[in-house]
Amino acid sequence: MAKLVAMVGGGLATLTPVAAGVWMSLDPLRRKSAAATFLPIADVSSVPDDGMPRQFPVIADRTDAWTGFAAEPIGAVYLRREAGSDTVQAFTATCPHAGCFIELDQRDRCFRCPCHNSSFTLDGGIVSPSPSPRAMDTLECEVRDGRVSVKWENFYSGIEAKEARP
Ligand code: FES
Incomplete structure (x- = not known):
């Protein structure tokens, strides 16, 4: 009986650290992605209703494998309101062609x-001829209690369809 107890105890003593090591090595795979979640961006009052987009950083906690970073910039969006409208449009600043950063040309009133x-x-509409296969990628947007939030997603570049990355 003593031998059996010793064997079980020894087995547990060996397997527990091994199981903990396997659990920790799989940690990044167990974490939920920050993609496709609504993230707060700005006060709606900081998006003037003049039809001219404004650029805002997207801030979120970020995880790089086993390392966590709190409140890091993970991208940028353009928010826009038409004159006299409460509706906010949101576009990702990532170009659908090959992923470069789209800039706002205020003088010519367009994105480049x-x-x-x-x-x-x-x-956000495409101006022909342009190498981009589609218009700028819009993001779902909601305004609640004077704050604008967007559903942050990254999309595949270089294809005609707007397809979210997992
Ligand atoms: S990445 Fe924007 S035009 Fe090519």
């Missing part, structure tokens, strides 16, 4: 991507 010269209208 500096990498391969794609152009977009202020409401």
Whole structure:
């Protein structure tokens, strides 16, 4: 009987640290992605209703494998309101062509991507000819208690369909 207890005790003493090691090594795979969650962006009052988009950083907690970073910039969005409208439009600042950062050209009242010269209208439509296969990617947006939140997603670039990355 003593031998059996010793064997069980020894087995548990051996397996527990091994199981803990396996559990920790799989930690990044167990974590939920921050993708496709609504993230607070700005006060609606900081998006003037003049039809001109404004750029805002997207801030969220980020995890890189086993390391966590609190309140890090993970991207950027453009928010826009038409004159006299409470409705906010949101676009990701990532170009659908190859992922460069889209810039706002205030003088010519359009968006431009500096990498391969794609152009977009202020409401995100594509200006032909542009190498981008689609218009700017819109993001779901909600305004609650004076705060704008967007459903943050990344999309595949270089294809005609707007397809969210997992
Ligand atoms: S990445 Fe924007 S035009 Fe190519």
